[in-house]
Amino acid sequence: QSVLAQPPTVSGAPGQRVTISCAGSSSNIGADADVHWYQQLPGAAPKILIYGDNNRPAGVPDRFSASKSGASASLSITGLQAEDEADYYCQSYDYSLSGSHVVFGGGTKLTVL
């Protein structure tokens, strides 16, 4: 059971828009902890897609965007392309008495129909 909850799967047709949710709690996203998103293509290492809630690293297409509200975050992909088929993970920080720990969502597999 991941600290951050993501839907296991989402799908969309080429050209469509999909959204992947990431639900946290008052000890992580709700505490205004930064949220980052990673894309993991089949057989590859994860790659950062969005950092600091809604910022794209150089080279990431503007089809990818993200937002955060309350204890949840979401990743949106517009103009879906076949190459977007991958696993997507949200990541944040959980604040507890023992300190700040990194937490990941369980991941969402995106299928491009």
Place this chain on the structure above:
Amino acid sequence: QVHLAESGGALVMPGGSLRLSCEASGFIFSESFMSWIRQAPGKGLEWIANIGSSGTTIYYADSIKGRFTISRDNAKNSLYLQMSSLRAEDTALYYCARDNGYSYGYDSWGQGTQVTVSS
């Protein structure tokens, strides 16, 4: 160009030990926080340990606390994970990643090294 290369993964029996290494290049390793993150077969990402730039700040996930030790040698640009009392559930691909801070996330990842715990 940032490059991280893990090594040391192997097939090991339950209860055994293993030491993973991660060699870094292309950036000032001694100024970077680093982490180990693992991915069990067909599963998601699991953060397991962080180490600060000087090696004095360390955090562990509860799942491995007391069994694994993260360390670094800045003179060798290397990160380590000493694993002991290994269990079947430790079977995973182990990644080292550069932690660029709370606001920037993990901006660089290695390709991973496979650890399989089985008799």
